[in-house]
Amino acid sequence: MPRRxxxxxxxxxxxxxRGAPSGGxxxxxxxxxxxxxxxxxxxxxxxxxQTAATVVSAAGGLQRDSADxxxxxxxxxxxxxxxxxxxxxxxPGTWPPATGGDxxxxxxxxxxxxxxxxxxxRIGDDEATLLVIDQRRxxxxxxxxEVRSAGDGAAAIRDMVVRGAPAIGQVAAIALALTSATAANxxxxxxQAILQGAANSLVxxxxxxxNLRWAVDRLMRRYQAIGALSEDGPGIAAALRAExxxxxxxxxxxxxxxxxxxxxxxxxxxxxxxxxxxxxxxGPLACGQFGTALGIIQAAHHAGRDLHVWxxxxxxxxxxxxxxxxxxxxxxxxxxxxxxxxxxxxxSRGEVDAILVGAxxxxxxxxxxxxxxxxxxxxxxxxxxxxxxxxxxxxSVDMAxxxxxxxxxxxxxxxxVTELRGARIAPVGTVARNPAFxxxxxxxxxxxxxxxxxxxxxxxxxxxxxxxxxEARWASMPxxxxxxxxxxx
Numbered sequence: 001m002p003r004r005x006x007x008x009x010x011x012x013x014x015x016x017x018r019g020a021p022s023g024g025x026x027x028x029x030x031x032x033x034x035x036x037x038x039x040x041x042x043x044x045x046x047x048x049x050q051t052a053a054t055v056v057s058a059a060g061g062l063q064r065d066s067a068d069x070x071x072x073x074x075x076x077x078x079x080x081x082x083x084x085x086x087x088x089x090x091x092p093g094t095w096p097p098a099t100g101g102d103x104x105x106x107x108x109x110x111x112x113x114x115x116x117x118x119x120x121x122r123i124g125d126d127e128a129t130l131l132v133i134d135q136r137r138x139x140x141x142x143x144x145x146e147v148r149s150a151g152d153g154a155a156a157i158r159d160m161v162v163r164g165a166p167a168i169g170q171v172a173a174i175a176l177a178l179t180s181a182t183a184a185n186x187x188x189x190x191x192q193a194i195l196q197g198a199a200n201s202l203v204x205x206x207x208x209x210x211n212l213r214w215a216v217d218r219l220m221r222r223y224q225a226i227g228a229l230s231e232d233g234p235g236i237a238a239a240l241r242a243e244x245x246x247x248x249x250x251x252x253x254x255x256x257x258x259x260x261x262x263x264x265x266x267x268x269x270x271x272x273x274x275x276x277x278x279x280x281x282x283g284p285l286a287c288g289q290f291g292t293a294l295g296i297i298q299a300a301h302h303a304g305r306d307l308h309v310w311x312x313x314x315x316x317x318x319x320x321x322x323x324x325x326x327x328x329x330x331x332x333x334x335x336x337x338x339x340x341x342x343x344x345x346x347x348s349r350g351e352v353d354a355i356l357v358g359a360x361x362x363x364x365x366x367x368x369x370x371x372x373x374x375x376x377x378x379x380x381x382x383x384x385x386x387x388x389x390x391x392x393x394x395x396s397v398d399m400a401x402x403x404x405x406x407x408x409x410x411x412x413x414x415x416x417v418t419e420l421r422g423a424r425i426a427p428v429g430t431v432a433r434n435p436a437f438x439x440x441x442x443x444x445x446x447x448x449x450x451x452x453x454x455x456x457x458x459x460x461x462x463x464x465x466x467x468x469x470x471e472a473r474w475a476s477m478p479x480x481x482x483x484x485x486x487x488x489x
Contacts, residue, residue: 120167120285121147121174128181130174134161135285136317139326147171150179150198157212158205160317164286165360165396166251169211172202173244176219180240184233191236192228195220207408208369208437210361210398219243248288250474254393254451255290262296262449263303265389267353273308273334274300275353277343280312280371281319282358282391283327293356293391294327296449301333309335310352312343314371316416316434340373347380355381359392366442366459367404368392372435378444390440391449394470397463404439412436 121132130147136159137143145161147153153175156162162171179198183191199216206212222243226236266274276297280286283294291298301307309328314320321337328335338346346352355377361369368374368390381388401407414432418424426432448455452466452473 119288120162120164121171121288123174128178130171130178132156132162132171133285135163135319135323136160138285138322147175148178149182150175150202153178154201154205157202163317163319164281164288165209165211165358166255166287166292166393167285168206168209169215169395170244170248170251170288172205172212173215173219173247174241176202176216177237177241177244180223181237184237186233188229188231188233191233195223206410208360208410211395214395215244215247218247251287251393251395252289254395254470255287255292255295257451258292258391258393258449259290259295259299261451261453262293262356262389262391263300265387265447265449265454266296266300266305267387269306269353273306275308275310275351277310277346277352277355277377278312278320278324279340279343279355279357279374279377280314281323281327282356283324285323285327286319286358291327292358292393292449293389294324296356296391297328297333298331301331307333309333310343310346311335311337312340312373312377313337314373315340316420318421319371343377344380347384347386350384352386354387354389356389356391359390359396360437361401361407362390362392362397362448362463363401363403363407363442364397364399364460364463365403366445366448366457366463367407368440368442368445368448369404369407369409369437370440372438375438375440375444378440381446382444387446388440388444389447389449390445394450394452394463394467397450397467399463399467404441407437407439409438410436 120135121130123129124131124146128148130153131144132147134141134143134145145152145156147156150172153171157168157171162168176195176198180191180195183194186194199220202216203213219240222239223236226232226239230236266276269275278293278297281294283291283298286292287295289295297307297309311324311328312320314324325335325337343352347355357370357374357377359368359370363369370390378388380386398407412434414434417432417434418426418430442457442459445457445459448459448462450466452469455462455466
């Protein structure tokens with residue numbers, strides 16, 4: 001399991017150490033740009049910076065630089081699909097972006113015109129460790145937890161060190177690949193038992209998020225295609241790592257496309273800011289790269305749209321209050337935090353132009369499982385005629401589940417309701433129920449925004465067609481990842 005004593009912390013002077021900082025202020029301080037915040041970007045190598053001046057359009061720029069973003073996330077060994085696609089036609093893996101100087105020092109952390117995209121994980125220098133930000137401790141501390149195996153990964157997912165369906169899927173894929181590397185020299189039948197057990201533990205860690213099973217199943221299919229009882233343990237490990245790397249690369253690219261399509265789905269607002277409402281967290285920390293719903297919002301902001309974002313606090317873990325506000329502040333997007341139950345107040349007063357949410361699982365008919373409270377928002381949106389957009393990649397779609405009735409809803413510990421960040425807020429012995437998700441019926445969804453376009457009802461044929469487009473697009477793309485004998489098997 002991840003151990004807190006392995007956490008790496010950035011203190012107020014930007015130093016990296018073990019354990020909790022002593023006397024340091026939060027990484028995301030309130031005293032403007034400081035050296036600690038500048039070094040935040042330098043020290044943690046998963047960032048993707050893109051200034052508006054280097055792109056023709058904001059969303060287009062995000063998409064064109066996705067190969068470089070994937071390379072920075074995956075490490076120097078990653079090989080991007082289109083090395084000439086960046087704004088400066090730089091080679092794959094080049095870091096930092098070629099801007100003629102140090103963009104962090106010149107513009108400051110989250111300065112004007114400098115959006116910051118922060119992945120929740122990165123590969124360690126030893127290539128055998130995945131460093132995952134402990135999102136339970138944001139925004140007070142930036143602590144990374146070491147994941148060296150599928151067991152570590154399952155614990156990090158189950159305990160909500162990492163959360164957000166797309167990020168969970170990517171972490172699970174890399175964790176399973178790390179386990180295959182440690183089992184490389186085991187006998188084939190032992191290796192098979194290890195990998196199957198590891199896959200089962202990962203899938204069980206968060207049953208609602210379909211990206212998790214999708215990613216794990218994809219690696220296990222690759223393993224089976226090579227040969228479960230193959231003697232080539234190192235070859236299997238290399239192939240599974242390449243498949244995990246490709247999942248991260250595809251996610252980066254697809255989320256950039258999703259942001260671009262999402263821009264076209266936003267309503268117009270003449271002479272005033274476009275007022276958007278979000279629920280939970282759908283930014284880079286939840287998704288791995290650009291984000292889904294929040295990625296659209298950040299892309300719109302840097303495309304010059306005048307925005308104001310209402311941020312639901314999102315009980316009981318307060319992902320909106322702790323994380324969405326943190327990411328919006330970094331990107332310079334105007335926003336205000338509201339209690340979850342205040343959403344209806346603002347919607348009824350005509351102060352919300354559209355609601356953007358993510359998805360942990362979308363059934364074949366469009367029914368959507370997402371963070372508890374999403375269904376309530378969809379009912380309010382329908383009552384007051386507000387567009388309700390579900391923003392999710394196709395990896396969040398489960399075509400094997402006909403409708404929402406077939407989606408398992410995870411119920412978590414009552415302590416998450418009766419306590420708030422470790423402090424009891426209800427009398428001892430209080431009974432509480434804590435479903436983590438709810439189901440929004442397809443009929444209450446205005447559109448589903450994916451990397452293959454903005455889909456309208458009826459959703460099942462629209463999703464089938466979107467999957468076909470995605471498959472054709474990726475089939476036409478150059479190969480990604482280091483070649484290995486097993487990878488080509």
